[in-house]
């Protein structure tokens with residue numbers, strides 16, 4: 001905070017060391033604890049009344065500036081513990097906003113973005129929302145200062161029909177405006193109350209906007225936060241992706257990284273890659289942001305070079321290190337390492353290995369993962385439908401080359417799209433089966449696997465590694481709303497969901513070939529076991 005030193009300030013000793021925060025010597029420049037002018041004092045008191053005793057701390061930093069720390073409670077019922085884990089947020093810790101406010105002439109709308117100093121959760125170093133929240137509050141200050149809100153529309157039309165990218169983007173822009181108006185509804189309470197309210201209102205919507213610049217997306221939102229295609233956002237995301245979007249290294253679990261790379265390899269080397277490698281990698285290198293790979297100028301030859309490099313590093317290093325081969329970026333070119341980072345950062349579904357004691361034995365594979373693709377609002381809608389119709393579980397199998405896209409775009413009504421590989425014998429929709437053997441039939445696509453047996457290196461969960469990634473078979477266990485008008489059951493054990501909102505992914509299963517031959521289980525018989533595991537993972541702390 002050295003930029004805040006002013007000639008008027010004089011050094012005083014710490015009055016109470018228990019309040020000093022680590023190495024920040026913010027108390028060094030106190031002149032006095034004199035009460036602020038009435039306008040600022042009224043604002044601080046109002047915030048205290050709204051957010052609770054102890055939610056505001058203030059100190060006069062120098063005659064012209066008050067340092068204010070506002071603790072905003074994270075009160076969002078829409079955020080489950082899984083969402084918080086995936087977003088690097090702790091529900092029970094208030095979000096702490098530091099501001100330096102003017103000691104004289106304080107009023108609504110005088111707060112400049114530069115007066116925002118820091119946003120964090122105390123005692124939680126992995127807090128991952130700082131960049132986006134800083135942008136959110138910066139925009140809020142600008143809007144208040146310029147009175148731009150006077151022209152905002154309060155229409156909030158959040159129905160999630162299929163839409164053009166432009167319409168979708170516009171809808172999220174309007175949603176942001178409507179939330180700002182909501183936060184400003186009690187403008188008489190003062191600026192800090194409105195700022196804190198806006199922060200609370202925006203928390204459940206973070207995944208609908210860029211995790212760095214907070215601009216609206218033109219893609220339907222998914223569970224994991226993501227960035228817009230602007231160069232700087234994409235670059236920063238690759239560099240700091242784990243800090244921005246994933247929690248406690250969950251997404252960086254070596255095994256999950258390895259799985260994401262296997263999916264990329266399958267998609268990028270598929271004869272159908274022009275169709276199914278969606279998104280195509282968006283990779284920049286160095287501070288000059290040199291373009292390595294870009295969706296607007298797809299170059300599959302270049303992509304193949306780096307993909308083959310990853311494949312060979314995976315093969316040679318993986319045998320010794322297990323899935324954590326991906327951490328050994330020193331054995332790759334800078335381009336291949338950047339592609340690897342992008343692969344992890346661009347994942348938009350939450351994937352975490354189940355521990356030994358959590359797995360369902362009947363699935364006959366040790367490779368079981370929690371898979372959450374639905375964002376909080378979709379999950380909330382799903383829970384409403386569940387109360388009305390009830391749910392059952394079913395498998396969704398798809399060729400391993402399709403999962404790169406599914407994890408980033410969600411399970412789509414793929415029968416009429418590019419992801420279709422097995423025909424839509426029973427009309428359009430998301431195909432599901434209660435019998436594993438049927439779903440496993442959908443996981444193969446003209447993929448001739450050579451004589452190499454798939455060798456599984458037995459290692460600790462989190463670092464397991466399958467030697468021959470071409471033999472992998474993947475499917476999801478989904479929870480499905482039993483709405484008789486929209487879920488068709490055209491054949492024994494086959495369900496076709498007409499709309500996406502009927503299906504939520506819960507678990508992800510990976511089989512090596514040898515394993516899946518012996519498996520034929522029925523989800524209906526495992527209902528109790530699967531349901532218990534879903535409940536447990538939803539509320540796990």
Ligand SMILES: [Zn+2]
Pocket residue numbers: 210211212213214215227228229230233
């Ligand atoms: Zn952005």
